[in-house]
Amino acid sequence: MKIVQKLVTLKAKPRGFHLITHEILEHLPELREFEAGTAHLFLMHTSASLTINENADPSVRHDFLAFTDRLVPENEPYYTHTLEGSEDMPAHIKSSLYGNFLVIPINNGQFVFGTWQGIYLCEHRDFAGNRKVYITLMGV
Template sequence: MYTYQKEINLKPRARGFHLITREIESSFPDISNINFGMLNVFIKHTSAGLTINENADPTVREDFESHINKMVPENQAYYKHTFEGPDDMPAHIKASLMGTSVNVPITNGKLNLGIWQGIYLCEHRNNAGSRKIVITAQGN
């Protein structure tokens, strides 16, 4: 069994949902050494998340942003954690809802995603910096 791990920095992105599948694949060529296994992608932040969804139509990502902002609005009187601005506490809640990691099967040295699937960085802050993710691949 092989195990590979790498930490990469994603460039800063605007608030929203961003496809990062190609960035992961290009920065982690060790995946090609695995015939069958699993890739875990983990984000080391509490105000951004990861998910897998539609990779073709960008309006899906826009709809995600619109919907999650209605689910978790800013400037609520009951938020106590507001020191870093009105997007801070909502960003933490959104990140927990989306999750901090995704798993993708590896088959014949490639990510075995569905034809319309991609890995999203879910950026919930208005002025976020770069994001660190840890990529771990295991398999034979």
């Protein structure tokens, strides 16, 4: 069994749902060495998240943002964690709703996705910095 671990830093992005599949793959030339296995991606932040969804039509990412911002609005009077701005507590809630890790199968040196699937970075802050993703590849 082979194991590769690395820390990938993603460039800062504005609030929104960003397709990052190619950005992740650019950092993983070792992926080609795996016949079969799994990739574990862990986002090391509490105000952003990861998910897999539609990779072809950008309107899907727009609709995700519109829905998520409506589901978890800012400036609610019951938020007490407000020191870092009005989007901070909602960003933490959104991060927990979508999650901070993904497990993706590997086959013949590639991630296994369904048709039209890609990896999203869900950025829930207005002015976030770079985001770090710890990636573990395991397999043969």
